[in-house]
Amino acid sequence: MALLEVRDLATHFFTRDGVVRAVDGVSFTVERGKTLGIVGESGSGKSSLLRLLCGLDHPTAGSITFDGREVAGVAERKLGFLRERVQVVFQDPMGSLDPRMRVRDIVAEPLAGRRAPDVRGRVAELLAAVGLPPDAGDRYPHQFSGGQRQRICIARALAMQPELLVADEAVSALDVSVQAQVLALLAEIRSRLNLAMLFITHDLRVAAQVCDQVAVMQEGRIVEYGPAREVFLAPRHEYTRALFAAAPGRGFAFAG
Numbered sequence: 001m002a003l004l005e006v007r008d009l010a011t012h013f014f015t016r017d018g019v020v021r022a023v024d025g026v027s028f029t030v031e032r033g034k035t036l037g038i039v040g041e042s043g044s045g046k047s048s049l050l051r052l053l054c055g056l057d058h059p060t061a062g063s064i065t066f067d068g069r070e071v072a073g074v075a076e077r078k079l080g081f082l083r084e085r086v087q088v089v090f091q092d093p094m095g096s097l098d099p100r101m102r103v104r105d106i107v108a109e110p111l112a113g114r115r116a117p118d119v120r121g122r123v124a125e126l127l128a129a130v131g132l133p134p135d136a137g138d139r140y141p142h143q144f145s146g147g148q149r150q151r152i153c154i155a156r157a158l159a160m161q162p163e164l165l166v167a168d169e170a171v172s173a174l175d176v177s178v179q180a181q182v183l184a185l186l187a188e189i190r191s192r193l194n195l196a197m198l199f200i201t202h203d204l205r206v207a208a209q210v211c212d213q214v215a216v217m218q219e220g221r222i223v224e225y226g227p228a229r230e231v232f233l234a235p236r237h238e239y240t241r242a243l244f245a246a247a248p249g250r251g252f253a254f255a256g
Helices: 046-053 080-085 103-111 119-129 134-138 146-158 176-193 204-210 228-233 238-246
Strands: 002-015 018-031 035-039 061-066 086-089 164-168 196-201 213-218 221-227
Touching (some): 002 046, 002 196, 018 035, 018 196, 018 213, 018 221, 035 204, 046 164, 046 196, 080 086, 103 119, 103 146, 119 146, 146 176, 164 176, 176 196, 196 204, 213 238, 221 228, 221 238
Parallel strands (some): 035 196
Antiparallel strands (some): 002 018, 213 221
């Protein structure tokens, strides 16, 4: 069952030089328990699309339906339900974490005002769920490695018990071996919690490891969309083939 449905979504900016079509007629769905990868180079429209999906920008045209509710163009004050049910893990974990706060307070911050019982116990559960030791909550972000800091970001995102987790270039700043660990963690969390996941990346090999379906973006449009294995093994669009030709190494390790 589709949790997120996007239909003919567009956002256009008018400049002195003409119209910039940052997102141009994009359509896709994300099902519960599945991961859709949005793949494309810098400037392909991935970030503009993310802002629309999170309600930070209003589209020029099209619709975004989350669990049957239209969210495209809805007033900010009416998007509270979306803020809780959709959480984002960003590229730079250090930039996402307040260096003045202890980890326990960072992870607990989304729970403020929700009257959650036993917040300390909930934080301990979240840290354990992402593979961090019990004493991690007493420390500060700078005392962790990059991979561990990204695990903290994931724990904070899970505090709201989201239904859709968006990973925005979430492993691109990590070493390859650490990437593999974080990708395995995301896959395990998705399976255990039956989350839908939107995985935004420029890295085709990373997308192959974690995504069930892939949408390839170029200049604001989706030029190829389908099951990951089909897209990677038999790409139809010349842009997709060019991306594969430019990717380092050979072969793909597929999810599952």
